[in-house]
Each structure stands twice: as structure tokens, then as C-alpha cells.
Amino acid sequence: MKKIYTSFNDVVNEIQDGSTLMVGGFGLVGIPENLILALVESKVKHLTVISNNCGVDDWGLGLLLKNKQIDKMIGSYVGENKEFERQVLSGELEVELVPQGTLAERIRAGGAGIPAFYTPAGVGTPIAEGVEVRTFDNKEYLLQTELKADFSLIRAAKGDKSGNLMYNKTAQNFNPMMAAAGKTTIAEVEQIVESGSLDPEYIHTPGIYVQGLIEGKQEKRIERLTVR
Template identity: 75%
Template sequence: MKQIHSSFQDAVKNIQDGSTLMVGGFGLVGIPENLLLALVETGVKDLTIISNNCGVDDWGLGLLLKNKQIKKMVGSYVGENKEFERQVLAGEIEIELIPQGTLAERIRAGGAGIPAFYTPAGVGTSIAESKEIKEFDGKEYLLETALTADYSLIRAIKGDKMGNLVYNKTARNFNPMIAAAGKITIAEVEELVEIGQIESDQIHTPGVYVQNIIVGHQEKRIERKTIKQI
């Protein structure tokens, strides 16, 4: 049995200043939005955030940015957030931009216990600066190290009381690997069921990776609306 929290504030209460957090989601899809709202309320600061993107100005990780709680952002895409751009240009935040495939593999490697790997992505660019380059079969590759975190905050459409999780569509992009790469994983689920109610072949994240569960309703905002003129 995992620790099942009754409030989002209780779920994040042990996250301290200076912690490294991985946060699931792809755009605004599959983000642990209630856990992020609770983090804003705590005022915890100097966070290092590892996530594919940084939300938008008024939602998701954008709320932590606005509140000046993030010291460093590690991600692959930050183009939807004007406040992020402002903080970068003003020198108020550290940033490490990583090719999306490399970011995904660094997180996956961290969860699998693989310390490093070689990739061709970034060879011959500024990404390769100060990194080991090795040749395999006549082609150059960069050495990239794995990523792990003190806490992983993720979201699933369904979970059981053992922490087994199921994700919905695009929410499956980063959440499963992030769930595995955190020392402590906190899962925000839309529905919590009894053990055995999720078929074993439907499980995307085994409960061994999850320590904490919280049930909550998600607002599920749309990142960018495109309206067809009729």
C-alpha cells in the first residue's frame, strides 16, 4: 500500500528549498496541475525543474516561474512562456536547453540506472561544448549523462492503491519515464481504484516506482486554441 494523501498541500509538504524536481507533461497535457498549485502555495524556492517545457504564463510551471520559485530550468521547449523569456534575458534564471530526444533518453536512463550514453544529437553545435566526443563506425557521438531528481511529480488518468498507473494518450509521453527517475514519486490521479481493478497488461507505470498518491480533479486547460472561421 502506498501513502494516499487527502490534500495536495500534504502531498508536497516535504519538498524543501533547493530540491530538484521532475515534472511530467507535454505542453499542458498530463501536467500534475494541482500539485503545482500546492507548490506555489508553499512558497518553496530555489528549485531546479526538469521538464519538457515550462508551461504557459498563467498555468502549470508558469505559476512557479511567476512566483520566482525556480532557480534553474532544464528542458527542451519553452516557447509559450513570455515570463520565462523575460527572466532568461534578465539573468534571473539558469537554463539548460536539451534536444527533446536527448532529454527523454537522459530521463529514461536515470530511471533505468544507466549513468550515461552516447548520442549523435548536438554534435558540431554549442551543445557539444565541454562534452566528451567519441567515434563509432566513423560517426561522432556526444556523451550525455543521466538525469534524476529528488522528487517526480506526475499525473495519470487512473491508479490503484499499489501505485500502478495508466496514462491517457499524450500524457504518456514523459510521465512514465519521469515516474521512474525520481527518488520520491508523487502521482496525481483522476481516478483511484482498488488493487486488481487495472488489468496487468494495461499498466503503464508499475507501482514500484510510486511512493505517494493523491486524487484530484484537473481543469485541463488548452495551451493554444485554433478557431476555424465559418
């Protein structure tokens, strides 16, 4: 049985200043909304955050950014957040931009215990500066290292009391690999069910990777609404 939290504040109280966090989601899809809100309230600071992007100005990780709780961001896309741009240009925020596929593989490697790997993505670009390059079959590849975190905060549709998780559609993007790469993984789920009630064929993250769960409703905001 995993630890079942009833308070989002209790979850984030375990996160200390200077922690490295992985936060699941893609844009505003599949993000642990309530855990992020609790982090904002906690005032924890000097965070290093690993996530595909940093939310938007008024939602998701953008709230932590606005509150100046993030010192360093490791991600692959930053185009929806004006505050992110302002902090980068002013030198307030350190940023490590990583090609999206490379970011996913670095996280997966961290969860799989693989310290480094070679990839062709980024060869001949500023990303290659200061990075070891090797040639395989007459093609150049960059050495990339694993990514791990003190805490992984992820989002799932369902979780059972043993920590097994099921995701809904595109919430499967970064959440499953981040679940494996965190020393402590907390899943924010829409529904917690009894152990054994989930069909094993549809479990995306085995409970061995999850240390705690909390149930919470989500707003599921739209990142960019386009109407006719």
C-alpha cells in the same frame, strides 16, 4: 499499499527549498495541475525543475516561474512563455536546453541506473561545447549523463492502491520515465481504484516506482486555441 494523500498541500510540504523536481507533461497535456498549484502556495524556492517545457505564462510551471520559485530549468522547449524569456535575458533564471529526444533518454537512463550514454543529437552545435565527443563507425557522438530528481510529480488517469498507473493517450510522454527517475514519486490521478482492479495488460507504470498517490480533478486547459 502506497501512501494515499488527501491534501495536495501535505504532498508538497515534504519538498524542501533547493530540491530537484521532475514534472510530467508535454505543454499543458498530462501535467499534475493541482500539485503545481500547491507548490505555488507553498512558497518553496530555489528549485531545479526538469520538464519538457515550462508551461505558459498563466498556467502550469509558468506559475512557479512567475513566482520566482525556480532557479534552474532543464527542458527542451521554451517558446510559449514570455516570462521565461524575460528571466533568461535578465539573468534571473539558469537554463539548460536539451534536445527533446536526448532529454527523454537522459530521464530514462536515470530511472534505469545508466549513468551516461552517447548520442549523435547536438554534434556540431553549441550543445556540444565542453562535452566529450567520441567516434563510432565513423560518426561523432556526444556523451550525455543521466537525470534524476529528489521528487517526481506526475499525472495519470488511474492508479490503484498499490501504485500501479495507467495514463491516457499522450500523457504517456514524459510521465512514465519520470516516475522511474525520482527518489520519491507522487502521482496525481483522476481516479484511485482498489488493488487488482486494473488490467495488468494496460498498466504503464508498475507500483514499485510510486511512493504516493492523490486524487484530484483537473481543468485540462488548452495550450493554444486556434479557431476559424
